[in-house]
Structures are given as structure tokens and as C-alpha cells.
Amino acid sequence: xxxDGIDWCARALALRGVEMALLKGEMVTEARxxxxxxxxxxxxxxxxxxxxIAEADRNCAISRGETPARTRFAMAATARPY
Numbered sequence: 001x002x003x004d005g006i007d008w009c010a011r012a013l014a015l016r017g018v019e020m021a022l023l024k025g026e027m028v029t030e031a032r033x034x035x036x037x038x039x040x041x042x043x044x045x046x047x048x049x050x051x052x053i054a055e056a057d058r059n060c061a062i063s064r065g066e067t068p069a070r071t072r073f074a075m076a077a078t079a080r081p082y
Contacts, residue, residue, distance in 0.1 A: 006036060008063050012056035019049050 011033045018031045023046070031038050038052065054071070061068040 006059075007034070008056050008059035010034070011036070012053055012060050015049060015053045015056055019046065019053060022046055022049060 014031050014033050015038075058068040
């Protein structure tokens with residue numbers, strides 16, 4: 001669900017900073033996006049941050065009128081007779 005008034009592109013950029021800080025080993029527990037704030041516990045892990053980045057990227061693309069990138073793809077399969 002998208003909240004009105006959130007700049008998703010700025011949020012994605014800020015979350016990438018959080019991701020880089022986690023990769024560097026710095027202790028980042030919160031990130032501010034204007035009046036909006038996301039708090040990560042000390043136990044925040046990289047997959048949680050990357051999931052938030054993916055959500056922000058998707059909402060950023062939607063806010064710009066673009067079609068967001070697909071995240072799931074169907075696998076091709078062929079049936080062989082016995």
C-alpha cells in the first residue's frame with residue numbers, strides 16, 4: 001500500500017546508504033526520509049534492508065509512471081512422454 005506524500009525515489013536512495021553502512025559494518029539503526037523515518041533494530045540484517053530497497057524502487061517506478069521491473073518469472077517446462 002502506498003502512502004501519499006512519500007518520495008519513494010529519495011527513500012530508495014537513503015536506504016541504499018543504510019545498505020552500504022551495513023556492508024561496511026557501521027551500526028545504523030534508523031534512517032530519516034524528510035518527515036518519515038524507518039527504524040531498523042540492532043538486529044537488522046541485510047535481507048530486510050534489501051527488501052525495503054526493492055519496495056521503494058518499485059514504488060519509485062510507479063510514481064514516475066513507469067512499469068516496475070518484474071521480480072518473478074515463469075519457468076519454461078516441457079513434458080516428455082513415458
